[in-house]
Amino acid sequence: MMRTFKEWKAWYESHAEPADPIEGASLYFEPAHGFFYYKVFPGGVLYIDHFATDDYQYLFRKARERARCLGCREVTTQTFHPAKAYARLSKAHLDLKYSTRGANGKWYWAFTEVLNDVEGNRT
Structure with missing residues (x-):
């Protein structure tokens, strides 16, 4: 679809949180x-930072x-x-050293995928 x-951002914000990017971030949009x-x-x-899609695999x-x-x-x-x-969907590894509680009080799990490391990225 x-x-x-503006529509994608509104959809994201209705399902997640405000889509306010970190300072210096760029936008990829389709x-x-x-x-x-x-x-x-x-x-x-x-x-x-902030990911809104109807096809996670494609956009990732x-x-x-x-x-x-x-x-x-x-x-x-x-x-x-x-x-x-999220681990099942992304195939990335849970990265506890970067997992943290946000300013909004929510816990955020961090996930990392090393590029070109097919075996190492399997969960």
């Missing part, structure tokens, strides 16, 4: 699949492509959704 960015904000951190880490592939194009070695994100379900 084609949606404007009307047919949704959006995510991302920022590259030192050491080649692409951090995904796009995040991996973006990371590779930017010379990143891993993709990291956080979620307040159940960790077990």
Whole structure:
């Protein structure tokens, strides 16, 4: 389904939380699949911030492509959704050292996927 960015953002915010990106984040958007904000951190880490889609696998592939194009070695994100379900869906590893309680009081699980490490990324 084609949606404007404003429609995707409203959909996300009605199901999750305000989609306010971290400072310096860029936007990846496709009307047919949704959006995510991302920022590259030192050491080649692409951090995904707010992810709205009706096809998680498709959009996460796009995040991996973006990371590779930017010379990143891993993709990291956080979620307040159940960790077990997110691990199954993303195939990324739970990363407890970056899991934390947000300013809003919610617990955020961190997940990391090392790019080009097929065996190491299996959960």
